Amino acid sequence: MFILGIINKIPVEKLEDKRYSFKSFIYVLAICTFEMFLLYTLLPILFEENDDVGMMNIVSGAYNNRPSEYMLFSNILIGKLLKYLFTIIPTINWYTWYLIVSILISYTGIQYSFNKIKAKPIIKIIRHFLILSILLFSLIALQFTRVAAIALTAGMLLLFTSNKKEYIQIGFGILLIILGTMIRKEVLYMYILLSLPFIIYFAINNKTFKIINIIIAILLSFTVIWHDNLSYEQNTELNEYREFNKLRAKITTIDHHSFNYINKKQITESIGWTKNDFYLATIFNLDIGHPKFTKKNLKIITANNETFFDKTLSINIIKQLKPTLSRFFEFLNKKYIYIYYCFIFLLFFSKKIKELVILFIYLLYVFLISFILFYYLDGSLHYRVLFGLTFPVFLLSIYYFNFISLGFFKIKIPNFITVNIIKPLLLIIAILSVILPTIACYNGSSLHVYSQREKLKQRAEWLNRQNNEFYVSWLDFGNYNLFSPPTKMKNLYSLGWYAGSPSNKEIIKNYTKKKNLGVYNILDKDIIWYFDSRGFNNYVKEFYLSNYKNCKIQESKHIISTNDTISRIVFFIPSQ
DSSP states (O other): OHHHHHHHHSOOSOOOSHHHHHHHHHHHHHHHHHHHHHHHHHSOOEESSHHHHHHHHHHHTTTTSOOOSOOSSSOHHHHHHHHHHHHHOTTSOHHHHHHHHHHHHHHHHHHHHHHTSOOOHHHHHHHHHHHHHHHHHHHHEEOHHHHHHHHHHHHHHHHHTOOTTOHHHHHHHHHHHHHHHHHOHHHHHHHHHHHHHHHHHHHHTTOHHHHHHHHHHHHHHHHHHHHHHHHHHTOHHHHHHHHHHHHHHHHTOTTSTTOSHHHHHHHHHHTTOOHHHHHHHHTTOOOTTSGGGOHHHHHHHHOOOOOHHHHHHSTHHHHTHHHHHHHHHHHHTOGGGHHHHHHHHHHHHTTOHHHHHHHHHHHHHHHHHHHIIIIISOOOOOHHHHHHHHHHHHHHHHHTTTOTTOGGGEEEOTTSOEEEOHHHHHHHHHHHHHHHHHHHHIIIIIHHHHHHHHHHHHHHHHHHHTOOSSEEEEOOOOSSOTTSOOOOOTTBOOOGGGTTOHHHHHHHHHHHSOSSOOGGGOOSSEEEEEEOTTSHHHHHHHHHHHHOTTOEEEEEEEEEETTEEEEEEEEEOOOO
16 A cells, blocks of 8 residues: 555656656656565575576675686676775675675666556556566566566666656666666666667657667667777786686576587597587686687687578478577466566457567567567577567557557446446456465565575585685575575685686696696696585586596495485596
């Protein structure tokens, strides 16, 4: 009722006065802040995957106690700010707060843009809850690519809905587009494509000032990209580190159609890789120091020599339509999305044929972009990518939900009063679209997440107590309390995100007194690995045994807590 009361106070009129707009923005910001506070009180937030864990460890200095602004996939300007904050107050997890603040202001920008649409309060409330339900998962499961998509969406919406005198809104929109670009620059390219139909519409309708604002935002975004690239190019070691990680990111995209062993068998054999080597690489277990996992070999594996016309004329273009469609509609068939199908169904009855045609054409356009990413650009249709692609489609459908022509839903009761049932019913459905997933998430995951956090805390404490001079950890530490400072790991040689990093090179130099080594070619010293039950240990053992016939292996099991057993494997390769 608190939220409904605040929304009802927001002016219904079209907001053109700058003071009026700012007042309305404060109302929307208060609502969005309260909603996120409520969600974070009820549900534990977490990182959706290990990408954010990797960048957090880099910028906080968790593994080598030396914070670094070179976050690889996010802009160095964000890295410099976070590095400074972690340096002066290391007890606060600034990476978590940076994502939370970014998604809060982006979410507020989206809700504010829709609040500007002239409509009755009940319609504003319906739209508000529908947008919240779309973003519900992204608010509690943080992932930097999703946050970038939401920021760019908010920025574009603010520019699209701005008037000439709304300088604060225009400036805020430009800043959000720059923020989204800094979080992940690749999302900017995708959103330029997604916004192209709207830009063309503005051009046809002589909305020059909006096009100019969009151009300014894009030019400024490319400026921060240029600065980021220049920062890496000026540091040879870090530039090589980023290049290696780009190759690593390509080869470890194991759900992509082109990265399976059967398709790559001939290529892998030509560079001396076995089937086990290929799978070892595709599960992040790369190490730039070993002769097999060089940048040259990775480029051969990831290279696709077909030209654009070769691909276009290939019969594979038809074959790849099916997996693209499958992944695309697999995402659209999420349970909570069925509610939007119902609203689109209502548009048929409201006789909004033009709006439905626009939605259908735009959906086809989004699918075309998906197919280009999947087939021509060797992209990957991860759910976070599909979220960014389809999010504008859902917002566009919500934009048309003004229900002005739904008068035929009025039910006339004889001798009584005509009762309009549709709008209260839609309001109830919209509210339930938020409440029911929240309850399901609470019942299904909260207790599990809390127990996992306690288990991982005990695991980290046990590992640090071992006081190893040098070790490799293949353990999961991603699901912990994100408001706590990152777990410090001393003498940890980390693969995946850290493969080829300057910090890794320093750790291995301290241990072996040699430069440019990898963990797989350390001789005459113990190489300690820690594994959980995910089965990666089998690939690593096979690699050592197949490449070093005289390798000695000692394996032991350690019970850390209930249902948590760690495997400790010590490899020793004599030089003779």
